[in-house]
Amino acid sequence: MIDNTLATIDGAIRSRWIWTGQGQPIRDGVIRVEGDRIASVSEWKDFNGNASEVHDLGDCCLLPGFINAHTHLEFSDLTTPIAAGKNFAEWILRVVQHRMLSSIIPGVPAKQAALDRHHQGAQEAIRGGTALALNVVHGALSNAVDGLYEIPFAELMDTTDLRCQQTWRSARSMMRECVDRDKLNENRSESANENLGMGLSPHAPYTTTGRLVCRTVERCRRFHLPLMMHLAETREEIEWIEKGSGPLQEMLEMMVGPIGNSTADRLPMIGYVNEIVQAPKTLLIHGNYLDHDSRLALAKHRETAAVVFCPRTHQHFRHEPYPLEQMREQGVRVLLGTDSRASNPDLSILEEARKVSQEFSSIRPEQILRMITADAAEFLGLERSFGFLRPDSIGIINSVPCSSLSAETVLEEVLNSQTKPVLFGKS
Numbered sequence: 419m420i421d422n423t424l425a426t427i428d429g430a431i432r433s434r435w436i437w438t439g440q441g442q443p444i445r446d447g448v449i450r451v452e453g454d455r456i457a458s459v460s461e462w463k464d465f466n467g468n469a470s471e472v473h474d475l476g477d478c479c480l481l482p483g484f485i486n487a488h489t490h491l492e493f494s495d496l497t498t499p500i501a502a503g504k505n506f507a508e509w510i511l512r513v514v515q516h517r518m519l520s521s522i523i524p525g526v527p528a529k530q531a532a533l534d535r536h537h538q539g540a541q542e543a544i545r546g547g548t549a550l551a552l553n554v555v556h557g558a559l560s561n562a563v564d565g566l567y568e569i570p571f572a573e574l575m576d577t578t579d580l581r582c583q584q585t586w587r588s589a590r591s592m593m594r595e596c597v598d599r600d601k602l603n604e605n606r607s608e609s610a611n612e613n614l615g616m617g618l619s620p621h622a623p624y625t626t627t628g629r630l631v632c633r634t635v636e637r638c639r640r641f642h643l644p645l646m647m648h649l650a651e652t653r654e655e656i657e658w659i660e661k662g663s664g665p666l667q668e669m670l671e672m673m674v675g676p677i678g679n680s681t682a683d684r685l686p687m688i689g690y691v692n693e694i695v696q697a698p699k700t701l702l703i704h705g706n707y708l709d710h711d712s713r714l715a716l717a718k719h720r721e722t723a724a725v726v727f728c729p730r731t732h733q734h735f736r737h738e739p740y741p742l743e744q745m746r747e748q749g750v751r752v753l754l755g756t757d758s759r760a761s762n763p764d765l766s767i768l769e770e771a772r773k774v775s776q777e778f779s780s781i782r783p784e785q786i787l788r789m790i791t792a793d794a795a796e797f798l799g800l801e802r803s804f805g806f807l808r809p810d811s812i813g814i815i816n817s818v819p820c821s822s823l824s825a826e827t828v829l830e831e832v833l834n835s836q837t838k839p840v841l842f843g844k845s
């Protein structure tokens with residue numbers, strides 16, 4: 419179901435500029451949509467369709483629907499981020515507390531409350547121009563599609579043996595739901611809903627054992643699933659990985675006792691990286707404090723492994739400067755994510771790209787916008803449908819006001835602007 423949050427495309431849209439996801443923007447272009455797919459992209463002078471069906475947006479730039487490579491829609495009921503607190507462990511405890519409280523709404527079953535939060539997040543993502551989101555799901559899959567194309571990742575943790583059993587039970591249930599959802603989509607007359615499948619997400623080193631990470635990689639390989647894991651996010655995590663001590667260890671002792679599973683079975687950072695890059699596709703989330711060897715390993719596997727930088731979450735925790743330029747120079751593939759509203763004021767992936775543009779002047783606007791469009795789609799193997807505006811792409815199109823006179827300054831203006839995008843799609 420395409421939600422009414424999308425502006426409707428009825429026929430064709432013309433605009434001062436079109437950036438297709440690659441190369442120079444097209445001046446005075448037009449995109450014609452047929453069914454749920456793009457039929458043609460051309461200059462206005464070459465348009466041979468019915469002029470009466472063209473909706474002229476004027477001074478705008480059309481761009482592909484954006485791809486958010488990491489989020490947790492379950493926290494979308496938060497109106498402001500949870501304060502960073504005196505350390506990361508304290509923030510995690512507040513997030514866990516929020517998760518428990520937000521599922522207790524008088525008269526509303528917990529599952530429905532989770533669906534409502536997901537729905538809220540999906541709507542917000544669409545309003546920010548997102549066409550596709552890679553969303554970590556805690557517990558069972560929320561089966562609402564909500565107009566947002568989504569790849570759900572089942573979150574896995576095994577801090578205790580009981581938690582280990584629960585985590586795999588939820589993941590199996592999500593796999594069954596995904597198979598059913600994809601079967602349902604196959605039966606639809608139009609191909610609006612891609613079979614996007616799902617992924618597995620061992621949460622982070624301090625909540626998963628080395629055993630769980632290895633088992634997840636083995637499952638991902640067997641079922642051809644992508645893997646997503648938070649790694650090298652904070653200095654506290656590095657201390658925990660290296661010494662098994664610090665605020666995260668204290669948090670674990672408070673929650674699961676002194677000899678929690680993960681404490682007894684942890685790997686060095688490069689051990690986690692070497693393991694997870696064996697998955698068919700790997701998304702390493704944050705990587706704020708990756709060591710040299712880990713970055714080299716990620717660069718070596720750049721066809722199948724990417725780091726996802728979440729710029730405004732990075733700012734929320736006042737981390738040390740992000741080594742984005744260094745990673746790119748080393749050959750590490752970097753995509754962008756919003757993370758959740760627990761650490762970000764909204765779910766706009768375009769605002770993440772704008773943040774990168776403000777902070778990293780050496781990276782060209784096209785390279786930045788590709789991180790949330792073409793690069794992300796190609797990495798995921800979804801470039802036929804997402805990340806580009808070209809015949810056969812899904813007919814979901816962003817429009818951002820742009821009055822630039824020169825093709826050279828169009829993308830810069832898109833990134834410098836503070837205007838929200840409007841996402842067009844078939845209603």
Ligand SMILES: [Zn+2]
Pocket residue numbers: 488489490648703757758
């Ligand atoms: Zn996250």
